[in-house]
Amino acid sequence: MNTIPITINDKKLDVDPAKTILEVCRENDIEILTMCHLKGIIDIGACRLCLVEIEGINKLLSACTTKVAANMVVKTSTERIKKYQRITAELFFAERNHVCSVCVANGKCELQQLGYKVEMDHIRYPHLFPHCEVDTSHPWYVMDHNRCIMCTRCVRVCNEVEGAHNWDVMNRGHQVRIISDFNTPWGESITCTSCGKCLHACPTGAIWPKAIVQGQLEKKPEIISELMEKRKMKL
């Protein structure tokens, strides 16, 4: 295999040129925060948490969508990056109605963990407190838009892994919403197979099974990744 030399956080590495900065970092135990990334499905650089500094480029670039290049010099944990990660986390919380104490995902939520990770002790931005629907029309699952961070993992999993494309996105800016089919109640979807992959892909308490209470939620996003690995290997 051809390799190229790169430097990440002063560490010299020889890496596969087909890989992204994020993939290389994960393989070499270099921590990068992510929210919209889910191994096995296509990365879109939406959450902006994986921003890295690359020597010679003024802009911060998302590690999940940027391929490595020969002699690239990358920094993943500078004060500038930490500042933006904190801002991003605060904006996630300010944009919708996240109340960890009563959320079914309390203690098992990637957004909550992110808050701890970036040491978010308060939020500097005004909360939008939008009015968001809770779609309970599906017989087994609930879609609570109050807790959605628009990572679109559910959209991509449904499309790329299940092949159903029940989920999609409508509107723009802060009015953006995940929709089922052409914005119909989830329970009336003609494409949803009720496979539950979106539930496991969702990093927060936005999608959850109706029958459980706080403390009983078990999300396993890794099963999506394992499934895609097996498909690649044609198992």
Added chain:
Amino acid sequence: MDKRKLFISPVTRIEGHANITIELDDNGNVSDALFHVNEFRGFEKFCEGRMYTEMPTITPRICGICPTSHTLASVKACEMIQGIQPTYTANLLRRLMHIGQNLSSHALSFFHLSSPDFLLGYDSDPAKRNILGIAEKFPDIALRGIRLRKFGQELSERITGKKIHIMGIAPGGMAYPLTEENRKALLNWIPEALQTVQLGINIIRKFHEENTAMVQSFANSPTLYLGTVGSGGEHELYDGKLRFIDADGIILQDQVSPQQYLDFIAERSVNWSYLKYPYYKPLGFDKGFYRVGPLARLNVATRMKTPLAQKEFEHFKSIGSGKPVHGAFYYHYTRLIEALSDVEDAERILNDPDVTSLHIQHHGRWNYDEGIGSTEAPRGTLFHHYKTDETGKLVKVNLLIATGQNNPSMNRSVLEVARQYVKGDDIKEGMLNRVESAIRCYDPCLSCSTHAMGSMPMVIEVKDKKGELIKRLERF
């Protein structure tokens, strides 16, 4: 007639925020008194639109003192919606946690909030008339009170991993079992907890003996009573049927299913408080005031379920010669009799061989569009009533909280005590503490927080009809 008013704001050493207004006539005599609850929570409204299965998680946040009661009433309503029952072991574990909360709450009420009045005196220095003052003068009592509360919280922690806003009480049962290690650790607490409760009983009985006239006359107007009882009329906290009695002890309704609560209880709003006025429907608003809580539960009960508590219960019953005891002061005593029963019952449950079984949950799904759950919170009978659409989304929520049901009586008690102790010409802090203590007897839980210290600011202002200040008394 020219009216002057006394304002007690805030009322201290209670759970929540409230004020009292005392109206005086020209001669300085009390003409009226109003108990205002000046906080608004809005749970009934903002829970609309949520999934009904979220309610056992959302509603405990109403209160940091009695979250388990809210969870249990809520989960029972959910079980009615699903049409299922919890497993035997789940019921044992729920009872244990409920006992833990009741003990913890009663310990807080007696040792932290009320004992300063009994042990230090109503007219003692307000700066020291609190748990810190008790810790200084009676360190063993203060420590025991704190440890009894710890035991109560540990009963929840060792089952669900959390002391206060517990997780894992799910429709159909429990999410977590009790391990053998935790069962043994909890059993080790029993002897100490029994000793502490009995110490509390000795304190209150001694106070009764030394202050018989005051205890018997303190806010003792007759009312009806509501409480939950077992099938034989025995005292019950977790699961049973409702019993209403009148002021003479005559049973008005017995073995009423909590699902029928609306047939017997109605509510009315008043313009001076966010707390509604519930009343016993068959007798109407004017004659239907009833009380709930420890005093009501022991007044309605035929017997206790455990031997030591039964012995104390018999002494309590002898006070009223078998008839209901009306003095609000007896809330403290009945709270401790319940605590005694709690410790004995906890020991019984912990020795049940099925308490560590792994068969802890039945599973169900939405089947009915209405659910009503009830339990006895530390402060009295609690109802959760939900209506849903066909997907399980809540369209209506009604929560009838124990303190709300005591509201008319608390208001009446304030008036009685104010008439007994307050004279407008010469207001002393100790007088107003007695008025506050009438409220404290009921241990009202007005919100989810505890404002426990006597060091909280209190300002009393006497104003004339035009609102001009006549006298101002401050406590900081």
